[in-house]
Amino acid sequence: MSKPGVIPFETTLHVRDTCLCLHVQRAARALARKFDEALRPLDLTNGQFSLLMALNRPEPPGMGPVAHLLAMDRTTLTAALKPLEKRGLLQTMSDTKDRRLRRMKLTPAGHALLSRAVPIWVKTHAEVDDALGEGRPDRLRSDLLALA
Secondary structure, three states: OOOOOOOOHHHHHHHHHHOHHHHHHHHHHHHHHHHHHHHHHHOOOHHHHHHHHHHOOOOOOEHHHHHHHOOOOHHHHHHHHHHHHHOOOEEEEEOOOOOOOEEEEEOHHHHHHHHHHHHHHHHHHHHHHHHHOOOHHHHHHHHHHHHO
């Protein structure tokens, strides 16, 4: 059995400085913390806010489109729905035409909480945009969409 090679520390520094995955993950965690802190008074996380916003549609969406929008699998989405459903913020139901399909919709309490959360999101998002500087938020969004 051969002995594994030792990776030079210079390689570690190169990965640290150039790895897009690392930099995107670090930025995502920092943004998540910022929005979590801002939404904390509403007992809401940034992920829960995004999920509630994904349900804010004229017609109750199915699991597939919401999971796709949030880039999560259906099992993860189902787990994320449970605490919000327990809080009475959303409800899940069978599709009227195909009982195998599940649809989700905001309850009046979910709409009310979302109405309180949106101004917090707007203020926090403006702070992030300002920190990035003129023109950079749109460029970043464009670049991230290209990667997705």
